[in-house]
Amino acid sequence: MTQAGFYPPTLYNATEAAPQEQLALVKVQVDRCSGKYPSLDDDESYSLKIPTPEQSTKATIKAKSVWGALRGMETLSQLVYTTRAGALVIGSLPVDITDKPAYAHRGLMLDTSRNFFPVADIKRTLDAMSYNKLNVFHWHIVDAQSWPIESKFMPELYQKGAYSPSMTYSHREVKDIIQYARVRGIRVIPEFDMPGHVSVVNHVLPQIMTCVNEQPGWDAFAAEPPSGQFNPLLEDTYKFVKKIIDEYSGLFRDDYFHTGTDEVNTHCWETTQSIQQFLTANKKKAGELVDMFLGRAHKFLTDNKKLPMVWEEAILDFNATLSKEAVVQVWRSAENVQKVVAKGHKVLANSYEYWYLDCGHGTWLGNNPEGNSWCDPFKHWQRVYSYDPIANITSPAEQKLVIGGDVCLWAEQTDTNNLDNVLWPRAAAAAEVLWSGKEANGKPLTVKDALVRIQDQRFRLVARGIKAEPLQPLWCARNPGMCDLPPKAPE
Amino acid sequence: MTQAGFYPPTLYNATEAAPQEQLALVKVQVDRCSGKYPSLDDDESYSLKIPTPEQSTKATIKAKSVWGALRGMETLSQLVYTTRAGALVIGSLPVDITDKPAYAHRGLMLDTSRNFFPVADIKRTLDAMSYNKLNVFHWHIVDAQSWPIESKFMPELYQKGAYSPSMTYSHREVKDIIQYARVRGIRVIPEFDMPGHVSVVNHVLPQIMTCVNEQPGWDAFAAEPPSGQFNPLLEDTYKFVKKIIDEYSGLFRDDYFHTGTDEVNTHCWETTQSIQQFLTANKKKAGELVDMFLGRAHKFLTDNKKLPMVWEEAILDFNATLSKEAVVQVWRSAENVQKVVAKGHKVLANSYEYWYLDCGHGTWLGNNPEGNSWCDPFKHWQRVYSYDPIANITSPAEQKLVIGGDVCLWAEQTDTNNLDNVLWPRAAAAAEVLWSGKEANGKPLTVKDALVRIQDQRFRLVARGIKAEPLQPLWCARNPGMCDLPPKAPE
Numbered sequence: 001m002t003q004a005g006f007y008p009p010t011l012y013n014a015t016e017a018a019p020q021e022q023l024a025l026v027k028v029q030v031d032r033c034s035g036k037y038p039s040l041d042d043d044e045s046y047s048l049k050i051p052t053p054e055q056s057t058k059a060t061i062k063a064k065s066v067w068g069a070l071r072g073m074e075t076l077s078q079l080v081y082t083t084r085a086g087a088l089v090i091g092s093l094p095v096d097i098t099d100k101p102a103y104a105h106r107g108l109m110l111d112t113s114r115n116f117f118p119v120a121d122i123k124r125t126l127d128a129m130s131y132n133k134l135n136v137f138h139w140h141i142v143d144a145q146s147w148p149i150e151s152k153f154m155p156e157l158y159q160k161g162a163y164s165p166s167m168t169y170s171h172r173e174v175k176d177i178i179q180y181a182r183v184r185g186i187r188v189i190p191e192f193d194m195p196g197h198v199s200v201v202n203h204v205l206p207q208i209m210t211c212v213n214e215q216p217g218w219d220a221f222a223a224e225p226p227s228g229q230f231n232p233l234l235e236d237t238y239k240f241v242k243k244i245i246d247e248y249s250g251l252f253r254d255d256y257f258h259t260g261t262d263e264v265n266t267h268c269w270e271t272t273q274s275i276q277q278f279l280t281a282n283k284k285k286a287g288e289l290v291d292m293f294l295g296r297a298h299k300f301l302t303d304n305k306k307l308p309m310v311w312e313e314a315i316l317d318f319n320a321t322l323s324k325e326a327v328v329q330v331w332r333s334a335e336n337v338q339k340v341v342a343k344g345h346k347v348l349a350n351s352y353e354y355w356y357l358d359c360g361h362g363t364w365l366g367n368n369p370e371g372n373s374w375c376d377p378f379k380h381w382q383r384v385y386s387y388d389p390i391a392n393i394t395s396p397a398e399q400k401l402v403i404g405g406d407v408c409l410w411a412e413q414t415d416t417n418n419l420d421n422v423l424w425p426r427a428a429a430a431a432e433v434l435w436s437g438k439e440a441n442g443k444p445l446t447v448k449d450a451l452v453r454i455q456d457q458r459f460r461l462v463a464r465g466i467k468a469e470p471l472q473p474l475w476c477a478r479n480p481g482m483c484d485l486p487p488k489a490p491e
Numbered sequence: 492m493t494q495a496g497f498y499p500p501t502l503y504n505a506t507e508a509a510p511q512e513q514l515a516l517v518k519v520q521v522d523r524c525s526g527k528y529p530s531l532d533d534d535e536s537y538s539l540k541i542p543t544p545e546q547s548t549k550a551t552i553k554a555k556s557v558w559g560a561l562r563g564m565e566t567l568s569q570l571v572y573t574t575r576a577g578a579l580v581i582g583s584l585p586v587d588i589t590d591k592p593a594y595a596h597r598g599l600m601l602d603t604s605r606n607f608f609p610v611a612d613i614k615r616t617l618d619a620m621s622y623n624k625l626n627v628f629h630w631h632i633v634d635a636q637s638w639p640i641e642s643k644f645m646p647e648l649y650q651k652g653a654y655s656p657s658m659t660y661s662h663r664e665v666k667d668i669i670q671y672a673r674v675r676g677i678r679v680i681p682e683f684d685m686p687g688h689v690s691v692v693n694h695v696l697p698q699i700m701t702c703v704n705e706q707p708g709w710d711a712f713a714a715e716p717p718s719g720q721f722n723p724l725l726e727d728t729y730k731f732v733k734k735i736i737d738e739y740s741g742l743f744r745d746d747y748f749h750t751g752t753d754e755v756n757t758h759c760w761e762t763t764q765s766i767q768q769f770l771t772a773n774k775k776k777a778g779e780l781v782d783m784f785l786g787r788a789h790k791f792l793t794d795n796k797k798l799p800m801v802w803e804e805a806i807l808d809f810n811a812t813l814s815k816e817a818v819v820q821v822w823r824s825a826e827n828v829q830k831v832v833a834k835g836h837k838v839l840a841n842s843y844e845y846w847y848l849d850c851g852h853g854t855w856l857g858n859n860p861e862g863n864s865w866c867d868p869f870k871h872w873q874r875v876y877s878y879d880p881i882a883n884i885t886s887p888a889e890q891k892l893v894i895g896g897d898v899c900l901w902a903e904q905t906d907t908n909n910l911d912n913v914l915w916p917r918a919a920a921a922a923e924v925l926w927s928g929k930e931a932n933g934k935p936l937t938v939k940d941a942l943v944r945i946q947d948q949r950f951r952l953v954a955r956g957i958k959a960e961p962l963q964p965l966w967c968a969r970n971p972g973m974c975d976l977p978p979k980a981p982e
Contacts, residue, residue, distance in 0.1 A: 114964035145966035163965050219977045226966070226973065360851060362871020364963045367939035367975035371873025378869050380853020382862025415965075417958040418912040448858035467908040472855045473605035474654050474906075475636035475717070482717065484858035486710045 023050065023090070024057035026076065031064045037253045038067050038135060038187050040403065045100035046072035050079070052093045059095075067185040068100075071133050075099065078460065102437035103389065105327075105348060105404030107136035107189075108427055113143030113200075115415035116167040123180050128424055128466045130184035132431035132457070137181055138258065138406045140191045141169075144199035144226050149174065153243045160203035174251055182253075189309065190252045192244055193260025195293050196268075199228030201240075208237040210275065211268040221271075223263040224412075232269070232293040233278055242300045249304035256327060257301050262311035264290050264318065290318035298323065312336055315343060327403065331356075334391055341398040349389035350405040354379060355430055357409045357422055364412040381454060381471065382447050385429040388438050404434055424468035425458040452480050514541065514581070515548035517567065522555045528744045529558050529626060529678050531894065536591035537563035541570070543584045550586075558676040559591075562624050566590065569951070593928035594880065596818075596839060596895030598627035598680075599918055604634030604691075606906035607658040614671050619915060619957045621675035623922035623948070628672055629749065629897045631682045632660075635690035635717050640665065644734045651694035665742055673744075680800065681743045683735055684751025686784050687759075690719030692731075699728040701766065702759035712762075714754040715903075723760070723784040724769055733791045740795035747818060748792050753802035755781050755809065781809035789814065803827055806834060818894065822847075825882055832889040840880035841896040845870060846921055848900045848913055855903040872945060872962065873938050876920040879929050895925055915959035916949040943971050 046063040061072035075097060079090050108129055110117065126137060141149050147161030150170045162168045169177075178188045199222075202212045213226035221227035230237045249257060266286035269275045279286060298308045302323075309327045314320045316339055322328070329348040330336045337349045352359065352375055360378025362371040384407070390399045407423075407430035414422045429450065438445055455477050461468040476483035537554040552563035566588060570581050599620055601608065617628060632640050638652030641661045653659045660668075669679045690713075693703045704717035712718035721728045740748060757777035760766045770777060781804075789799045793814075800818045805811045807830055813819070820839040821827045828840045843850065843866050851869025853862040875898070881890045898914075898921035905913050920941065929936055946968050952959040967974035 114966070115961055116965070145964045213973070215973055216975075217977050218973075224974075226970075360869050361960070362869065362873055363976070364967065365974055365976040366942045366963070366967070366972065369873065369877065369938045371871045371877075371938070376868065378851050378853065378867075380862045382853055382860065386860065386862075412964050413961055415961045417953060418909075418960045421909040421912050447860045447862070451857045462908060469852070469909045470606055470904055470906045472857070473636045473903050474607070475605070476855065476857070479717075481857065482704070482706055482709075483715075483856055484707075485854070485856040486708050 022053075022057065023059055026059045026061060026073075028061045028069050028073070029063070030066050030069050031062075033066055037182055038185050039255055040104055040187075042067050042104070042185075043100075044068045044071050044104075044135070044185070045098075046075075047099070048072050048075055048095060048097040050076075050090060050093055050095035055094065067135070070130070070185045071099070071101075074131065074133060078457075101133070101435050103402070103404035103434045105136050105406075106134045106431060106434035107138045107348070107350075107404065107406035108134050108423070109138035109140055109191075109350075109406040109408040111140040111143065111409060111411040112148055112169075113141065113146045114411040116146065116148055116163055117411070117416055117419060119169065119173050119177065121416050121419050122177055124466065125419070125423065126177070126181050126184055126186055127464070128420075128427075128461060129186055129431075131461060131464060131466075132428045133435050134407075134427070134431050135185055136187045136189060136404075136406065138189050138191060138408075140193065140258075140410075142200065143193055143197045144222070144224070144228060147200045147203075149248075151244075151247060153247050154204060156204045157201070161200040171251055178253055187254045187256075188252060189254050189256050189258055190248055191258035191260055191309075192248060193258075193262065194241065194297065195230040195232055195237075195290070196222065196228075196262070196264045197260060198230055199226040201230075202228055205236070205240060208234055208240060210272040211265075221268045222265055227265070227268065229265060229268050230293070231272065231275065232289040233275055238296050241297050245297065245300040245304060245306075249301070249306050255305075255307050256309045257304075257306040258309040258329075259294070259297055259301070260311060261290065261294060261314040261318075261320070262331070264313060287318050290314065291320040294320045294322070298326075309348075312340060315340060315345065329406070331408070334387070337389065337391070337402060338393055338398075341393060341401040345401065347402050348405045349387075349402050350408055351387065352408075354383055354387035355405065355407045357384075357407060357426055358412065358414060361413050379426070381426045381429045384426045385433060385447055385450050385454070387430070387433060389433070405430075407431075420467035421469050424461050424466050425454055425471065426469075428457050428461070428468075429454055448484065513544075513548065514550055517550045517552060517564075519552045519560050519564070520554070521557050521560050522553075524557055528673055529676050530746055531595055531678075533558050533595070533676075534591075535559045535562050535595075535626070535676070536589075537566075538590070539563045539566055539586060539588040541567075541581060541584055541586035546585065558626070561621070561676045562590070562592075563588075565622065565624060569948075592624070592926050594893070594895035594925045596627050596897075597625045597922060597925035598629045598839070598895065598897035599625050599914070600629035600631055600682075600841075600897040600899040602631040602634065602900060602902040603639055603660075604632065604637045605902040607637065607639055607654055608902070608907055608910060610660065610664050610668065612907050612910050613668055615957065616910070616914065617668070617672050617675055617677055618955070619911075619918075619952060620677055620922075622952060622955060622957075623919045624926050625898075625918070625922050626676055627678045627680060627895075627897065629680050629682060629899075631684065631749075631901075633691065634684055634688045635713070635715070635719060638691045638694075640739075642735075642738060644738050645695060647695045648692070652691040662742055669744055678745045678747075679743060680745050680747050680749055681739055682749035682751055682800075683739060684749075684753065685732065685788065686721040686723055686728075686781070687713065687719075687753070687755045688751060689721055690717040692721075693719055696727070696731060699725055699731060701763040702756075712759045713756055718756070718759060720756060720759050721784070722763065722766065723780040724766055729787050732788050736788065736791040736795060736797075740792070740797050746798050747800045748795075748797040749800040749820075750785070750788055750792070751802060752781065752785060752805040752809075752811070753822070755804060778809050781805065782811040785811045785813070789817075800839075803831060806831060806836065820897070822899070825878070828880065828882070828893060829884055829889075832884060832892040836892065838893050839896045840878075840893050841899055842878065843899075845874055845878035846896065846898045848875075848898060848917055849903065849905060852904050870917070872917045872920045875917045876924060876938055876941050876945075878921070878924060880924070896921075898922070911958035912960050915952050915957050916945055916962065917960075919945055919948050919952070919959075939975065 043064040046068040050059040063069040151157040202209045211221040212228040214221045218225040269286040307325045312330045327346045328340045334351040340347045359375035363373040407427045458468045534555040537559040541550040554560040642648040693700045702712040703719040705712045709716040760777040798816045803821045818837045819831045825842040831838045850866035854864040898918045949959045
């Protein structure tokens with residue numbers, strides 16, 4: 001399994017042990033088979049016991065659910081090292097682990113609209129997620145730039161909206177991805193971002209669109225080009241939204257369905273004549289239309305027995321009415337997590353300042369001699385690791401509302417050529433925060449100690465086919481502590 | 492040749508042309524076959540003429556040297572686009588190009604010591620260099636952490652100093668790499684960095700070493716761990732240096748041989764008792780030993796008919812005496828280029844602030860909760876492109892001393908898993924600066940215009956097997972100008 005030269009580094013200097021008694025059996029005991037698909041309420045706890053050879057040659061994993069058993073097996077795999085001589089060994093026995101996740105929602109968000117990723121990339125990402133006990137694939141499928149997913153009710157959506165006929169996901173492929181994720185204990189939550197970020201729909205239904213691809217000066221109408229939002233006053237808009245939600249609620253199996261609602265541009269609506277007239281006549285502000293839009297869109301979700309997930313703007317900027325079960329995803333600052341829990345909603349905490357893995361390679365906008373981007377700098381693994389989803393939230397009840405977060409990859413500057421590098425091993429640092437929280441045995445988890453774990457994990461990822469970036473020279477990986485920053489470094 | 496979906500984007504919206512007369516022949520005419528290996532003095536100019544179909548079906552490339560002809564053929568390949576229907580077309584005819592490089596030395600530096608790169612990675616990098624008319628592979632082969640290259644005179648150097656038996660370059664492989672580079676018009680300049688950055692030699696010759704792997708507090712003795720420098724007072728040191736230079740002067744064929752001399756640590760020598768006694772007895776300062784060391788080392792180069800190349804510290808920090816032919820490589824600031832040309836030396840200009848492609852992914856040092864690195868931030872392509880090797884140098888004579896530069900990759904956080912992503916397409920931005928300079932037809936070349944070229948070039952690189960990072964969403968690539976930063980963007 002291990003590639004040449006990719007010995008797990010912390011064992012590199014270990015003395016080759018004499019042959020030991022072998023582990024003959026790993027008994028996996030699951031209390032009950034939970035639902036067919038993993039869900040937010042799953043119990044993923046497990047215990048793992050490996051006795052000394054003198055005691056027994058039988059290890060035991062016990063879990064409440066099959067998903068917990070999967071986590072236990074992953075932990076077991078991380079205890080096994082390949083020595084230089086090729087022997088498989090477990091470092092120190094006996095092992096007695098009782099473990100459970102700090103957060104129920106441990107996600108990775110991938111944007112497949114700005115650039116396209118083949119199914120093989122998504123499956124490999126699901127593999128890597130499972131190696132890191134991540135359990136939600138938040139699939140930001142469509143956006144302003146392209147519509148890669150097949151639609152049965154309106155095939156032109158992807159026939160005209162995908163970048164090319166080969167850059168699409170058929171229903172069959174999506175079902176395959178969901179199944180692939182399921183057996184790894186990973187939920188797949190689709191996001192159909194609306195009413196903004198939908199410029200691509202203009203290929204098919206220009207009549208329900210406003211402010212499409214305004215040029216030049218797109219920035220007055222959208223967060224990024226091409227601009228374009230649904231007209232929230234037209235019945236045809238809701239007919240379309242209902243069709244979308246009906247079709248993809250059937251295809252995707254998770255309880256949750258993400259309707260986006262980030263970066264809705266009120267200027268776009270205010271400068272659309274018919275909308276402007278409506279606002280004047282009814283003494284309303286454009287922002288109020290978001291609540292109206294979401295109210296109707298989320299009714300379609302309820303009709304499909306789905307629970308809503310939205311970005312933070314829905315509630316923080318537009319004060320939209322959301323059902324109690326709604327999950328609100330915070331991205332604009334770590335502080336906004338507090339604001340959302342104060343309103344009593346469940347929260348996914350993933351501030352761009354920590355968990356936007358795309359940041360830091362400069363702007364993708366043209367004609368910018370400085371080349372800088374709003375979300376610079378790069379979020380190195382230490383920064384990713386330093387994030388605390390419940391920072392500054394002291395009330396246990398409010399802490400409980402923070403159900404987890406997504407490490408996010410917006411794909412403006414990522415495609416199949418660099419996907420693994422951008423995600424890994426940094427997403428593993430987020431995964432550790434989501435599984436272990438920020439302390440162990442009452443002491444804060446530190447970057448110093450995390451390096452050894454994440455470094456080892458990076459070598460495991462490479463050995464398992466994930467092109468994860470190296471964190472250090474191999475010399476440092478093999479000599480833990482010898483490349484530490486000295487206490488009073490001159491730089 | 493083009494991958495699915497990787498149409499050269501600027502032609503994406505072009506109307507499919509009706510079948511045209513075909514180009515029947517490309518005549519390549521070379522005045523004289525220059526030396527067997529490319530060299531600094533080569534004339535790489537060429538002309539390329541492609542008539543209209545009405546005029547003729549014969550294109551012509553004329554060059555003074557075979558290397559110039561190679562550059563002309565590369566240009567020709569860049570004029571050919573694959574349409575969506577699969578036809579190969581040339582955008583507009585007639586073509587009449589007369590071209591030559593702005594700089595004679597257009598290099599790419601790769602460090603193969605901090606992390607190892609298989610031969611296939613190096614060959615693929617040479618391929619990509621040739622696609623971008625880069626003509627020097629500066630091979631930073633060994634450093635403190637590992638010694639991957641075979642040595643005939645002292646096999647233990649790589650037997651003990653390489654990371655593993657498979658992470659080595661045999662003489663046969665090096666010859667193969669040099670030949671592979673030669674037929675692409677690329678020189679291979681080896682660097683054996685000394686007298687610092689040699690900790691790895693301690694495995695074999697501890698008797699010639701000082702301050703080896705000082706822990707903790709390595710930072711007082713070296714720029715990075717493990718510390719270790721040659722003892723410049725011992726005859727055994729010079730015997731070893733002579734053997735190294737003799738062996739590798741024979742193996743490598745270029746006129747130049749790089750002896751490093753960056754980041755020599757005087758404290759290391761000052762705290763070595765025997766050296767301290769010598770300095771006191773002779774009323775010398777430790778820095779003066781660099782001049783002494785280099786004087787002897789470069790004598791061995793002369794004996795082997797090699798010309799010296801060194802990093803800037805040799806002359807700017809230690810005022811070493813260098814031969815007139817020596818090339819001094821500047822890395823610590825753009826301004827230092829001026830200081831070196833003022834001393835009358837040839838210069839390679841590659842300030843880390845612009846052309847260190849490894850910067851910006853945070854520190855690789857452990858135990859740094861902040862995670863920042865001295866060479867942050869990331870050098871995005873716009874930054875790379877903005878570098879002017881002759882900035883603020885007004886005298887034509889001094890400008891002429893700037894013979895080019897190397898876009899550099901130090902490999903602390905790069906290995907085979909992310910090599911292509913880190914190098915490309917940013918190295919293509921440096922390559923354009925080195926080939927075209929900073930202006931065309933008396934007007935400055937701009938980032939706005941460069942985007943279209945470098946974007947197209949990135950798609951060509953991907954189509955030719957190089958995993959180059961995307962610069963933009965595919966939508967932007969296909970709609971040039973529509974993703975430009977608006978004149979007064981709010982962010």
